[in-house]
Amino acid sequence: MANGILVIDKPAGWTSMDVCAKLRGVFHEKRVGHGGTLDPMATGVLPIFIGRATRAVEFTEKYDKEYIAELKLGVITNTQDITGEVLEVRPVQASRERLEEVLEQFRGDIMQLPPMYSAIKINGKKLYELARKGREVERPARPVTIKALELLDQQGEDLYTIRVRCTKGTYIRTLCHDIGQALGCGGCMSSLRRTETAGFTLEPDCLDGAYTMDQVLAAEHPEELLLPVDYAFRDLPALVIQGRPVVLARNGAPFPAKAPQGCRNTWHDGGLCRIYDGPRNEFLAVGRYVGQEIKIVKSFFEV
Template sequence: MANGILIIDKPQGWTSMDVCAKLRGILQERRIGHGGTLDPMATGVLPVFVGQATRAVEFAENGEKEYVAGLRLGVVTNTQDITGDVLETHPVQVSREDVAAALSRFLGPQEQIPPMYSAVKIGGKKLYELARKGQEVARKPRHITILELELLDQTGPADFLLRCRCSKGTYIRTLCHDLGQALGCGGTMSSLRRTMAAGFTLKDAATLEDVQAQGESLLLPTDSLFADSPILLLKQDREEKRVRCGNPITMPGIPDGTYRIYGQDQTFLCLSRAENGTLTSIKNFFGA
């Protein structure tokens, strides 16, 4: 039975769910989920969780992400990317220096209004379902943080390449749209490649063809998702039994924080939090 994490380099034109469906067929495993949706036009890092590892999906979704995005100025579309219908075109009299200067305005914590063409739900309906019917509704802004925003290159008179590291919930196409508004000529996202998600990068990624050829050998262990948390190896039967029963254990003097907990045979058991000398499970990953 397959268990673990696959880092897929998602191909263009596939939905994230398309990738999961394909992997269910390759690995013959029903329990497969992904850690953070990528639009069909986007490529890059898509963490996919297989078998018992699906219990870790929530931790991947909440992490920081990094993207390389194409910004095309002078064009406004209804989807905020080049796959949509063009609503406006404007002449572009913006220099590379102008774009670089505008980026600093978008750094840090901020409120971002999600696009109509998104899976955000309002009143039980996904926004893109309403948008396809020609409807537009008021959307509450979402709190996001843009940690890094860098101009990598100018690839044409109105085309620029950006690198963005950001929090969960950030829409890069909305960032491109807003940058265009700030520059006075409109803008849309022309390409998107995710280069990091949940701590994994393109160096960790495999193609679907790789998985077809190599199968389960490409699975990373579930605990690789928590590589930033220190390891705690249990040394007593009593401690391990309590952890396996979901009970807290007392460890006087242990520093507060989050730990990867392993059994005496070095099996990864759970992610736990230590507070005031007591270790409590956050999520268990051992089998029944």
């Protein structure tokens, strides 16, 4: 039975659910989920959670994401990326220096209007379903934080490569569209590659580096590519228990505990921790320290 995390370098043309569907067959496991949707045109880091590890997906939302995107100036589309219907083509007169100036207004905390071609629901309807019917509805702008926005390269007068580090819920194609609007010539996203999400990267030489689908499909023992479930919580302090607390934890009940030695700075009331069954050397659960006891937040051992 497969349990673990597989970091995929998603190919263009695949949906995130396409990847999950393919891996259900590879691992003969129905429980397969992903940690953050990528549009079909996008490539890059897509963490896949398999088996009991699917219970960890909800914990991936707090992490920042990083992207390398191409900004195509002078072209406005209905989807805000190059795959959409071209609505308008404008001449590009903005210089690189002017673009650098405009980028400054998009750094930090900003309000972003979600695109119509998105899965956000308004009155129970997904926006993209309405957009495909030619409808546009009012939707509220949402706060997002652009923690880094860097101009990396320029190809010609209208194509730029940018690096974006942002909080969850940020639409990079909307960012490209809005930058184009601020320049007065319009713009759209012409390519997108996610380089980091949920703490996972593309680096091939790292433990949490990504595999291509070809590598996974060619692997004789694909289960050997999986990271352990607790790797998703590697930044949390670890608590090893034994005796009566193990019995309580396995039944989802709170148990008394003190801060592990060496974890005083990261161990605080309301904080999360990893819980291990010491005698079995088994990852049991994620818990929350409340008062002088640990309350189980989510269990990960096979029942």
